Amino acid sequence: MNPYHRTMRADARHLQSLAVAPIKVIAALATLMIATVSAADVRPLASRPHAVRGEPLLVPITVEGSVRESISVRLESVNEPTSMRGTPSANTPRGSTNQTVSARILWPNRAVNQGSPAASVDDQSTRARWATACNDLRLSSARQSGARDAYLAIDVPIDARDGLRIIIDGATVSPVLHDAASVTLLTDLAVRASALVPSGALDPLLSLPDPLAPFERFRFEIGGALRGWNAPNAFVRASPDDIAARATSALWRAALARIAASSVGTATELAELLVAQCQDEFASAPIAAWIADPRELGALLALIFDPSRSNEQMVEGIVSWMRVRAPLLVWIDNDDSESITLALGNPSADEQVVRLQWLAQSDAPLAAVVAPSEVVRVRVPRPIMPSIDGVAIVRSETDVLRLEHRGQVRSISVPPTSIASSASGVAWSGFRRPLDLVSVATGTELDPDPALRTYAALRPRLDGWEIFVEARTATQANAADRVIIVSALGDSISIAADGTLEDVGNVLVGAGGFEFRSYADRFRASFVLPAAWIERTGAQGIVGLGFRRVSEAGEADAPYASVPWRASARVARVDILSRTETD
The missing domain is CATH 2.60.40 (Immunoglobulin-like)
Incomplete structure (x- = not known):
């Protein structure tokens, strides 16, 4: 599958992977409404999402038939407000308030052109982007022919009550509401941020998130506070891309705020991993090395917003996750007839030790130490080939190198010595x-x-x-x-x-x-x-x-x-x- 040009599918899991952030489960964490529509059948695909008061929300939907750009959404509060953990909330007023608001239907209309040169970098027309987006979608109000999968967008009232229910054609969505993070949250985290970061001017293609990708804008907010990144040009206010960017950023701020409520240090460490960079002596600028695997980002948000955990239990889970996670970026940099050269990038603030061993041999493994925020290259001799009368028998099959780090093992297929x-x-x-x-x-x-x-x-x-x-x-x-x-x-x-x-x-x-x-x-x-x-x-x-x-x-x-x-x-x-x- 081409990671730079995904095609929307009509199943809920895929829609949830593309909703409001570059992560596999973010759609399940983002909706606060359902609509009643007569001209079309609009079905929501999330029933227990997480939402931030006073911020836009997106929910994945399927649409059958013709539909206007905006539809009416009915919000109904219940008499017994509840917090995220399912107990009555002391600071939320009781009572019942119903209101109808307008919700926009936004269509995944085009993907960020990740592999091709970025349109935002005029003088680097043939260079590829290293710092690609986890979610390369952009949104539009225009519906493409035959499109069924879309997102429903709504501005959640800042005074929205816990226990809110949203009804559409008999379907009920019961969102979990979060207060917006403090405006000083990221600056407070920046005070605790590590000073051990790569030096040198940043390159927009190697070092920074794609400014054209709305689902990556949360990184610019964090990086601006912690690392002094310059903010990209803003999307047009209330445009589909602007809605996606604000929804994603609001959710990540709320997630960091929940961690910081119990441990500012843990929130700071996670924020740094979301904007991490490494120094590579062969690159002209620091390279992006942040958490970019959608599965990892999904696991993070699911853990942070787990309603069964108290704040203290959640922080313990986040700390454990960061301690057992293998943060290294690994790629084959070069190979010849005698050895291969691995590039190992360490975005963390601690030294990382790896053990390397050929799967076909039982020799003692080779150990390598990777300094914080650096890319190092490790030369690994190829396995010793068997010989007949002193003449080596050259194998044409692929060798497998076993890399062990933090108790986790990955297998790296290495090209043969010759073809x-x-x-x-x-x-x-x-x-x-x-x-x-x-x-x-x-x-x-x-x-x-x-x-x-x-x-x-x-x-x-x-x-x-x-x-x-x-x-x-x-x-x-x-x-x-x-x-x-x-x-x-x-x-x-x-x-x-x-x-x-x-x-x-x-x-x-x-x-x-x-x-x-x-x-x-x-x-x-x-x-x-x-x-x-x-x-x-x-x-x-x-x-x-x-x-x-x-x-x-x-x-x-x-x-x-x-x-x-x-x-x-x-x-x-x-x-x-x-x-x-x-x-």
Whole structure:
């Protein structure tokens, strides 16, 4: 599934995952109304949500038939007000008050273009965003053809009473109400915040939340108070995106306020994790490293608003959650025939110790220490290969590296030392956008990007081997659209859509055989494999190749995705002498 372009589904669980914050359960924590509609069937999908007084609320709904942009919502209070824990509330007046208010229907109409360059950064047109949003939706008042899934938005009265019920076509919603957080909450937390943070100017694509994503605006509020982040341009007041942003932020402020009521220190620690950053020596600015897994954010809110726990019990649960959580961000930074290099990012304020061990070996594990707020790179030697008469038996299957941290274990699939070529060579068609925070945090693999359709191959020819590339184009050929081929030696050859050739390292000098063709919707190029790119190792002939497509639509690599600040594509090693007779 492409994490950057989700399609709304008509089941309640998915709707709840997209309601008012970038988390899987937030919709279940956000609604305070049900409507009576004659022109359409509007069904709510949350019956016991959490709501904040004086703030907008969104509830996931399904709509059958035609419907206006706004519908009437009936709010009814009951005689016996109750608090979140189900006991009478001493500070809420008793009695019964009914009122009808207008509620807007908002439609998920477009997704934040996460992988592509951000429209808010005018001078960085080909750079990808690392700090992607957990929830990439934006909202609109316009209904797309055939759409059924939407959100119902209402401004909850600031004096809304506990025990409120909302009735629509016989369905009852019984919301759990929370007071709005104090206006000084975040500044009070900032006093306790750690000073151990990455240094240097922030980059809008690497360091900060996406300003176009309304469900990420709560991070800007927290980061502004704790870290001095500049606030992005505000959404138009009362626009769908503004409603989503205010609803999300209000809920997170209420959550932090409930923690702070019993432990300001715990609330501060959690707030810091929601806006955490790390220093990477290879990145031009601190990189975002906050909690970005929707499942973790969902678990947090469910724990904070658990009505069965007292404040003290809830704080104990939050502390336990933070102590057992494995906060590290992990990705493969590089690999060669002898080792792999792991990047480990530690967004916490404490040192983290990890143990690394190959699943196929019983040797003692390798230990690594990751300093607070830093990304470190750890070189892990590959497993020792069995040998016959002193000649190593090269395995082509994927190895698995076992990473243990805080009692939790994750398995990391590592590319093989080399890929055996078939008689027709080796081809790569799935060029992938750079890794981002959400994909690394969730351990998901990015899908190939259809906007950067590119094909590359290492294939035999009568007099040797050649490298072939084909790149689809949507506009007239220009030098900005190009494919860069990099070798394991660090040499590179850049081929632009207008035929411009850049040979860094002069590896094609005297080789001959360069061909280029341009068409209305693509360009093709091929050249003889430079002899210097072939590494002779025993019976093997290893060719290390990596490919990067660069255009106005962004960048994409093959065969492996890499972080946006990596200077060149990672390489795969192909053994051109390992073909079998059956190939």
